[in-house]
Amino acid sequence: MSNRFSKTPEPPYYAVIFTNQLSAEDEGYEAMGDKMFELALEQPGCLGAESTRDNTGLGITVSYWADEEALSTWKANAKHLVAQNMGIEKWYSHYELRVAKVERAYSGPKGRSVK
């Protein structure tokens, strides 16, 4: 269970927030999605990734990156480009992708208390 959380270092670092809705025509998506998730984690500068999807096909994947260079290298990765095009042409009915700089982070329940 806990290995679905990323053990990220102290901020700052980057987060790519990818919210996406799978279309009905999602053949081949799961295998490719799993492969891209593993491939991302192998990239230099990738600090981790967290991903979940409900039974309506709405998914959120957040990947974490050391710096902008790591991010742009991953964006241009040849296997990833193939997957991106499949996503655009076939799998996703809609998506929002946001690049953000993480400024602070907390873990819990034990690492945090609310007064």
Add this chain to the structure above:
Amino acid sequence: MSNRFSKTPEPPYYAVIFTNQLSAEDEGYEAMGDKMFELALEQPGCLGAESTRDNTGLGITVSYWADEEALSTWKANAKHLVAQNMGIEKWYSHYELRVAKVERAYSGPKGRSVK
């Protein structure tokens, strides 16, 4: 379907990335979670929120905020504090909360092309 995506303005703005694992003891969580989601959206400076959870109880909710002030006002909201404490004491077996500044954003599939 598309109303589960947030129509956020041009960056910069803030994102709160909340990845959480529900524990087995999740009684009352769903009602409270729904209520907090709606309450967050009513807050001044809240730009939207996106949320999904798989059948293992791993959820990711990303809420979007105009500025730091809106964020800290929401963090200190009385009803939200009650929910935060319930989450810490009972509902979440683990969570990671990250505060990030969104620098750029893309929508698709039509709003973006990959060369």
